[in-house]
């Protein structure tokens with residue numbers, strides 16, 4: 001089984017249990033952060049971080065800048081809002 005690890009709490013599980021946060025490089029070398037559900041099986045290029053679909057996990061990751069460290073790029077408040085509302089919709 002191909003296990004993934006949550007960047008926040010370190011829980012290991014099947015990748016379908018997590019939400020996926022992707023860093024996609026733009027032509028001007030800036031980055032776009034995408035949040036998606038693995039269930040749709042869409043392949044996304046670029047660095048990927050996995051996070052439990054759980055607000056407490058998200059809040060901890062935000063507080064400790066875990067996603068920024070993992071994806072090696074800045075994550076603005078708008079992107080955090082986007083991830084938060086994504087989790088709320090699950």
Ligand SMILES: [Zn+2]
Pocket residue numbers: 006007008009010011051052057
């Ligand atoms: Zn977690």
